[in-house]
Amino acid sequence: xxxxxxxxxxxxxxxxxxxxxxxxxxxxxxxxxxxxxxxxxxxxxxxxxxxxxxxxxxxxxxxxxxxxxxxxxxxxxxxxxxxxxxxxxxxxxxxxxxxxxxxxxxxxxxxxxxxxxxxxxxxxxxxxxxxxxxxxxxxxxxxxxxxxxxxxxxxxxxxxxxxxxxxxxxxxxxxxxxxxxxxxxxxxxxxxxxxxxxxxxxxxx
Numbered sequence: 001x002x003x004x005x006x007x008x009x010x011x012x013x014x015x016x017x018x019x020x021x022x023x024x025x026x027x028x029x030x031x032x033x034x035x036x037x038x039x040x041x042x043x044x045x046x047x048x049x050x051x052x053x054x055x056x057x058x059x060x061x062x063x064x065x066x067x068x069x070x071x072x073x074x075x076x077x078x079x080x081x082x083x084x085x086x087x088x089x090x091x092x093x094x095x096x097x098x099x100x101x102x103x104x105x106x107x108x109x110x111x112x113x114x115x116x117x118x119x120x121x122x123x124x125x126x127x128x129x130x131x132x133x134x135x136x137x138x139x140x141x142x143x144x145x146x147x148x149x150x151x152x153x154x155x156x157x158x159x160x161x162x163x164x165x166x167x168x169x170x171x172x173x174x175x176x177x178x179x180x181x182x183x184x185x186x187x188x189x190x191x192x193x194x195x196x197x198x199x200x201x202x203x204x205x
Contacts, residue, residue, distance in 0.1 A: 002156075009071055009149070016064040020057045027053035052131040059129075059139050066146020073104070073153035076168030097167065098158060105154035108147045115143030 034045040072078045123137040
């Protein structure tokens, strides 16, 4: 079940990011191409109404950011200042980490609860977006959904930390889908010769 949620989260972020990028690219190309004095083509382009593209991209990036924040909690990509905490004794460090995760879960849980209440009230109105005329409660639904998922991720990380004592860690040098090269292969004695830095007979550049 958690694996399904993880995949759904990643696919949603990827689709929103890719869709928003493609949409804004098409809108920019349409804007400049419609100004070219090309018979028939210019009339056809001017007839296409893409005034809603910018608004759609904004909403897509808002949803992407909310779910991306939850993804960041799960994978440990959020920036954290942990220099002091890492120098504490193990017991104190453990308590500080659990307090921070609990505070994050409490904050995002409160935001999700207030966001859900706001969306419920907004759903009983006729308020729509300016260009797409989309019901605004659908747009603001990103707040309770994203914050609720983020709260769950904080609790998930806290539970895993209680069981294993480990936190999710993101290695910026590791690319997803690419296997990490073992350390013994990356040892100084295993450096490969190249055209710019040929190795000396002793194995040193």
